[in-house]
Every structure is written in structure tokens, then in C-alpha cells.
Amino acid sequence: MIRLAARDLAVARGGLRAVEGLSFDLSAGQALVLRGPNGIGKTTVLRSLAGLQPAIAGTITAAPESLAYAGHADGLKSALSVSENLHFWADVFGGPGIDTALDRMNLRDLAARPAHALSAGQKRRLGLARLLVTGRSVWLLDEPTVSLDAASVALFAGVLRDHLAQGGAALIATHIDLGLPEAEILDLTPYRAGPVRRDARPAGFNEAFA
Numbered sequence: 298m299i300r301l302a303a304r305d306l307a308v309a310r311g312g313l314r315a316v317e318g319l320s321f322d323l324s325a326g327q328a329l330v331l332r333g334p335n336g337i338g339k340t341t342v343l344r345s346l347a348g349l350q351p352a353i354a355g356t357i358t359a360a361p362e363s364l365a366y367a368g369h370a371d372g373l374k375s376a377l378s379v380s381e382n383l384h385f386w387a388d389v390f391g392g393p394g395i396d397t398a399l400d401r402m403n404l405r406d407l408a409a410r411p412a413h414a415l416s417a418g419q420k421r422r423l424g425l426a427r428l429l430v431t432g433r434s435v436w437l438l439d440e441p442t443v444s445l446d447a448a449s450v451a452l453f454a455g456v457l458r459d460h461l462a463q464g465g466a467a468l469i470a471t472h473i474d475l476g477l478p479e480a481e482i483l484d485l486t487p488y489r490a491g492p493v494r495r496d497a498r499p500a501g502f503n504e505a506f507a
């Protein structure tokens with residue numbers, strides 16, 4: 298079962314085409330690792346798939362409300378505690394309760410601590426725990442392991458593996474080995490856009506408000 302399909306996708310950032318002609322299928326149970334040198338457009342592809350900015354060309358097919366995006370920013374409410382943050386997102390997404398997320402991302406002992414008083418790695422664990430309360434099947438992950446120590450990387454790899462085993466899917470931009478040997482690689486290098494094109498910015502789109 299295909300959970301996310303892209304066909305002949307072209308994406309742009311800052312008015313410049315980054316990637317074009319990208320097609321792939323992401324199936325239930327599959328993890329795809331986006332690779333390519335800095336600046337090639339991994340973040341831009343993920344943002345476009347997540348609907349945070351429009352694609353320049355091509356089609357994206359996914360079930361409604363199946364996508365969950367975790368970008369560089371953790372999106373935390375700093376004054377709220379760890380559990381309040383998770384409750385907030387569980388309410389927004391209407392997903393499962395927060396207990397599994399607290400336990401799986403090793404946040405139980407930090408549940409009452411305000412997000413602003415977490416370390417960088419703890420904040421990242423909370424940002425990733427958010428995925429578990431969305432109840433969404435396709436995870437779009439941009440450098441999910443930044444700030445994580447080796448134990449937390451392994452913890453998250455386990456969470457990802459279980460998500461895949463339950464029929465989920467993940468597209469992950471990462472420069473490190475996640476310890477998921479079953480993950481396939483999607484290298485963006487062959488899809489680097491050519492010379493600047495005049496249609497790189499959609500009419501009426503202002504990135505400042507994306």
C-alpha cells in the first residue's frame with residue numbers, strides 16, 4: 298500500500314528551483330532516507346510534501362491528514378510542561394494519549410518540567426515524542442537526531458522501527474546512520490535543478506508567510 302507518492306516534483310526555496318523531476322513512492326512499512334549534499338534541497342522537499350510551501354510542479358498524493366512533519370524547530374510551547382505540550386498536540390491531532398510517547402521517548406521523569414527548562418537533546422526527544430501523539434502514518438523528518446546522544450538515537454530508531462512495523466512510513470533527511478539497515482536511500486543529487494527558471498516562485502506566494 299502506497300502511503301505517499303510524488304511524481305515529477307519540482308521545489309524551490311528563496312525563489313530558486315532546488316530539485317526537479319523527483320518521483321518516488323513511499324509504502325506502508327517503508328523508510329526512505331533523503332540524502333544529498335548541504336543545500337541540495339532535502340528540507341525544501343520535506344516542507345513541500347508537508348504542505349508548508351507549494352511545489353513548483355508535479356503531484357503529491359497522500360491520504361488526507363496522514364502526514365506529520367518534524368522540522369528543525371521543535372515547535373514546543375516553552376511555558377508548558379512536557380506532558381502539557383504532548384496533551385496540546387494530542388488534542389490538536391486527535392491522536393492517542395500521551396503515555397506511550399512519554400515512555401517511548403524516555404520523558405516520564407521530565408513530564409512536569411517546563412519545556413524551556415529542557416536541554417537541547419531533551420527538547421528534541423519531546424519534539425519527536427510529538428509524532429507519537431499525532432496518530433499519523435507518514436512521518437516527514439528533517440534531521441531528527443540533531444542534539445541526540447547515541448542512546449537517544451537508538452531509542453528513536455526503535456520508535457521508528459515500531460512505527461514501520463505498524464504500517465507507518467517515514468521519509469527522513471539525515472546525514473547520520475540511524476541504525477535502520479532496512480531503510481532505503483533516495484539521493485537527491487540526480488534531481489538537482491538546472492539553471493534558474495522564471496517560474497521558480499509561484500504567483501502570489503510569499504515565503505515569509507509560509
Ligand SMILES: Nc1ncnc2c1ncn2[C@@H]1O[C@H](COP(=O)(O)OP(=O)(O)OP(=O)(O)O)[C@@H](O)[C@H]1O
Binds near residue numbers: 335338340
Ligand atoms: N530561508 C531561505 N531563504 C532562501 N533560500 C533558502 C532558505 N533556506 C534554504 N535556502 C536555499 O535553498 C536551497 C535548498 O536548501 P535546503 O535547506 O532545502 O537544503 P538541504 O539539502 O536541506 O541542506 P542541509 O543538508 O544543509 O540541511 C539551498 O540552496 C539554500 O541555500
